[in-house]
Every structure is written in structure tokens, then in C-alpha cells.
Amino acid sequence: MIELYLLEQLLAFSEYGTLSAASKHLHISQPALTHSMQKLEELMEVKLFERQKNRITLNETGKLAVEYGKKVLDQEKEMIEQIRLFDKSSRTITLGACAPVPVWDMVPLLSQIYSGLTISSEIRNRDEELLEGLEKNKYQLVILHEKPSNGEIYVQAYGKERLFLSVPEGHPLAERSEIYLSDIDGQNLLLYTEIGFWYELCRQKLPNAHFLMMSEHDAFGEVAGSGAFPSFVSDVLMRRDPNNSLMEKKIIPILDNEVNVTYYCVCRYSDRKKFEPLYRRLGSYKI
């Protein structure tokens, strides 16, 4: 049997070209590498190197061994990763979401239904990244803003959100009764960080706007920014927090279709039984 440390050393030699360079990166001595490569050839029962007096290079067989060695080591890494993920997933539910609002809904709900498990969540900008994470066991559950089609997954729409423009009184835009995003391209706009796909949407529809990024509980941001610049707010936020400072501002409907989103709760098809209690609750859920 050929142990993996020998393959790792072979790959290092292949990468750095000489035994001495590879040995430095492996933090072992040069003679140790010489011995390892001799042992590798011995175990393979095959010549892997061409040796000149003070030069050693891979022959064709050696190059093939490097290719296969990469595969084997990759699979070992994959194994460890998957086993750790599986172990973690038996103790935690990791939620990936495209926006903050679904996280605020789901985390308490999950904590309640799966009271023995730890709930962790993160927000990503792109649905594709979330689906990839779902496939690779990084997430057990993801919230998307576009209905996915492919894959062995289980999907359920569970709520909507709509974006509005929030303009300070006295601002030139404050008199508008409705607006297109293109109308405010080029302006200074206040934006929260960690808003997932909304950020992508803003970048796409407002390529020339200047965004003042503000982390959610940034007191400075609230004081310095919110008085002067237009920002965004959603129907869900207003309903939940009706008497906040936003009330002193003008709320202007946005006419672009894209600001009207439906959220989809997605799990792997094989997990559908595990999440059946959740989906049942979501069925009667209205954001």
C-alpha cells in the first residue's frame, strides 16, 4: 500500500521542480525526500524518475503518477470534508439565504421546531452559490428568490417582499409619487451591508450610483447617513417596525418588476422528510 504522505511529497516535487525546493515547502530535509521518492518507486515497482548526477526529473510514468496522485489526495480531502459536514449536519441546521428577511423568519422558526439542533445561517448574494452549497452539503436549507428547476431538490414558495425607495423630506425626489430605479441611477444611496441578492440587484440596475454601505447596527451610519440620502425599505420591514425613524421619510413605490420578489424554501429531496414539519408551518406562513 502506498501511503498518502509519499504522494503528497511526489506532488510537491512535481510542483517545485527540484527535491531541494520541494523539501523546503514540505518542511523536511532534502535527503528525506530522496528516500521517500526511492521508496515510492520501490512500492510502485516502476521507475518514475530520470536521474542524472545532480538532477532528477519525472519520466512519463512519473508524470502519470502525479496525475493519479492528485486524484487520490483530492478524494481524501473530499472524504474528510464530507464526513465533517455530515457530522456537523447531525447536530446543526445550516441555512443559506439570499436576503436578510427570510433569515429573521426562519431562524426562530427552525430553533422552535428543531429545538435539539443548533441553527446557523449565512447570507449569499447569488442563488447559484446557495444551490451549490446545498448540493455539497454546506447548507441543509436555502432560501432563494428565483424558483429553481434542476436538481434533486424540494421547493416551496413561502412569502413575498417588495422594495420601496425611502427619501428624506426636502430631497428633490421627495415629491415623486412613483419611480423607476433608472431614475435614481447616479445618485448617492444609502445601503445596508449583508442584504444578499438585493445588493446584486442594485449594482445591476444602478451601475452609476454611489452606495454608502452601512452595517446593520452601525450607529454612525444611522446618524450621518439616514438624514441625507435616499435609501431602500421593504413592505415587510415597515409592517414589522411601523413606528421607526423611517416614518419621517417619504416612501415611494418602485415600478421595476424586479423589486417584487417571492422567496422559495429549498432542501435536498432526500431531506424532505426531515423538513416536513417546517414546510407544513411555512404553508400557512405570511410574511
Place this chain on the structure above:
Amino acid sequence: MIELYLLEQLLAFSEYGTLSAASKHLHISQPALTHSMQKLEELMEVKLFERQKNRITLNETGKLAVEYGKKVLDQEKEMIEQIRLFDKSSRTITLGACAPVPVWDMVPLLSQIYSGLTISSEIRNRDEELLEGLEKNKYQLVILHEKPSNGEIYVQAYGKERLFLSVPEGHPLAERSEIYLSDIDGQNLLLYTEIGFWYELCRQKLPNAHFLMMSEHDAFGEVAGSGAFPSFVSDVLMRRDPNNSLMEKKIIPILDNEVNVTYYCVCRYSDRKKFEPLYRRLGSYKI
């Protein structure tokens, strides 16, 4: 990094159910296995076992680790096998053939064209097995009796062979001027061993015949068998060896289509340049 001997020991435990049984099959002591499994959990940073006082079993994570461990070890075996095959193929050409006649043609031809390389050959009964061996680098060259379609291969027809029945003078069948194989089903028939697909053909078309198997240079066979029983001979054999003992027998054409075969010389498409000299010679070849 998790070394492979740990995975091998995990698989042995999974297979034999207890540490002590596994340790016997691994030819190591029981405490050694205990330590290895503890080390494995340590390296994975994950619990793989449920431990009672004198009982240890895999938990769900452990079962997953077994699955992944199998994959990794299989790939390591595959790596060694492929590297050894590649090394061998740089020094030898291994021919797989469906019948003996093409071997007699090809081996001298290959020796002549590829004079630095060792030529080895073997005969297999089924074309599929030969194609599989070609794909898996077991053979660099195969001779088939049916034109293959699928795969990344390079094919050239190079010769034909036709089978006749050879009947001793005085045998009841000796007066026939032509015959179907079905006419001789149930008879005693003399057959050489190592005749590849011809044997499959006989078994299929003559399910009730009794075959007296005779290895090629079996003097006893020549004496005891050839005088009494019908056997087979081909046009190629008769042309090459016109004045042998077969001349004292009656040669009867067989009317079944299947006794008329064309041989196809096949290599991997990626090897077509290597075998171009061979294919050029085969182009003008007549068996």
C-alpha cells in the same frame, strides 16, 4: 492527513464486525487496532463509533466514513494498476485476440515492426472482454471478429477466415458435399482448446454435441482423436499447411453464415499514430 492504513483497518473492522476479528485478518494485535481507530477519530475530529464497555460499533458518521474509505482505497489500487500498466505498455505490446490465427499473423509482424518492444498475446472468447481490456489498458491491440461501433477506437478489417468440417474417410458424414452445423449437433467432435470465439460459436450452434478438447500440441490427441472423429479446419490453415494429415480426410463446406468471419484490428484512438506502421502493413495483407 489520514493515511491509508487507517482506512484499511477501518474497512476491516466494518467487514468483520469486531476489533478482535478484524485484527486477526489484518495480522495485527487487538490493542493496535484500538489505537488506530482512536487515532482515526482524532484526525477526523469526529466521533465514528459508539462505545459500550466491551462493545464498539460504527455510528452513522462511521458508516459514511467506511463508504468514503472504500472509494479512496479503490482509487489508490486503480492508481497503482494503471501506473504499472502504463509502464509495461512502454516496453511491451499486449495483443488480445478472439482466435488463434490472427495471433500467428500478428505476433511476428509486431515483433518485426516494433523490434524494441516485447510482444505478448492472449486469446479470449468474447469480443466484449477484449474491448473492455483495450479500454482499461490491459491490451494495446485487439483482434475482433465483429466490427465494433462504440468507443474512442480505431478499426481496420484485415483478413478473413472460413471454417470447414473435416471428416475421417469412412465416417457416415464423409459422403456429404455440404453441411449445416445443425446436422452434426449431438455428435462427438474433436476441438482444439484456446480457439477463442470459435468455441463460443460451437457451444451455441451445437448445444448437444460432445466436444473432445485437445490442446494444440497434444500428441495423444493427434493419435487418439484425429482418426476417429469429425473436427474443424479452416481455409487459412489448409493454405498454410497443405500437406498435413488433414489431407487424408474429407473437407466439407459448412453452409452457416457464422463460419465466415472477418477479423478487425482495433486500437485506442489515441494510439493510432503508434500503430500506423502496423495498419499500413495490414492494408496489403491477405490471410
Place this chain on the structure above:
DNA sequence: GTCGATTACGTATTACGTAACAATT
């Protein structure tokens, strides 16, 4: 002189064995 590879030899890690023990059947 510097750099790279190999050989020789010593050292330190570690995988494994032996012995003893605890718990279950």
C-alpha cells in the same frame, strides 16, 4: 563557490506487541 542529489548514519516518532484489567455473554 553555490546548488542539487545521493549515501551513511544517528535520532525520534510512532505503529505495533505484550501484559494486565474490566466488562459482557
Place this chain on the structure above:
DNA sequence: AATTGTTACGTAATACGTAATCGAC
């Protein structure tokens, strides 16, 4: 009593380091 797993401790294999040598640039 026989079997199974763990702990403690010693041993032996081996991966690695240091020093020395040889060749190439």
C-alpha cells in the same frame, strides 16, 4: 470460562535529520 475492548508500557520499524561526498553550473 470465553470473548471483547481499553489502558499501560515497552519495543521495533521507519520517517526524518545531520554530516559528508560528488557533480554540474
